[in-house]
Amino acid sequence: MLFEHLIYSTAIAIIAGMLWYKRTGRDPSWIIIASAYAPDFDIVAGELLKKVDLNILTNGSPIVHGDFHNMASLLLFATAAGLVLRVAGMRFVDSFLFGGIREEAQVF
Numbered sequence: 001m002l003f004e005h006l007i008y009s010t011a012i013a014i015i016a017g018m019l020w021y022k023r024t025g026r027d028p029s030w031i032i033i034a035s036a037y038a039p040d041f042d043i044v045a046g047e048l049l050k051k052v053d054l055n056i057l058t059n060g061s062p063i064v065h066g067d068f069h070n071m072a073s074l075l076l077f078a079t080a081a082g083l084v085l086r087v088a089g090m091r092f093v094d095s096f097l098f099g100g101i102r103e104e105a106q107v108f
Contacts, residue, residue: 009036012105028090031098038077039103042068074103
C-alpha cells in the first residue's frame, strides 16, 4: 500500500511538472515526490504522542491512520511546504501548489 504512494506520486509529478515547465520554465515537481508519505504521518503520530504521554484526540479518539487525510491537513501541509521552501529560495506559489497537488491526490 505504501509503495503505491511513491508510484502515483511519480506519475502525478511527471504530468504536473511537464505542464508547469511548459508554462513557466520551472519544474518543482520534485516536491510531489518528496512529500509522497506526508499524509501518512498519522500512522506514527498517534504512537509517538502516546509514548511521550500526550493524549491528543481527534473527534474523541486518539489519532489513527486516516485522520490527516482531509482538506484541513492539505491546506496546512501546503502552507508549511510553501513557507519552508520560500526560505530555501523557491517561489511560495510553486511550492504551495505542488505541495497541495500531492496532498489532494492523497485525499481523493
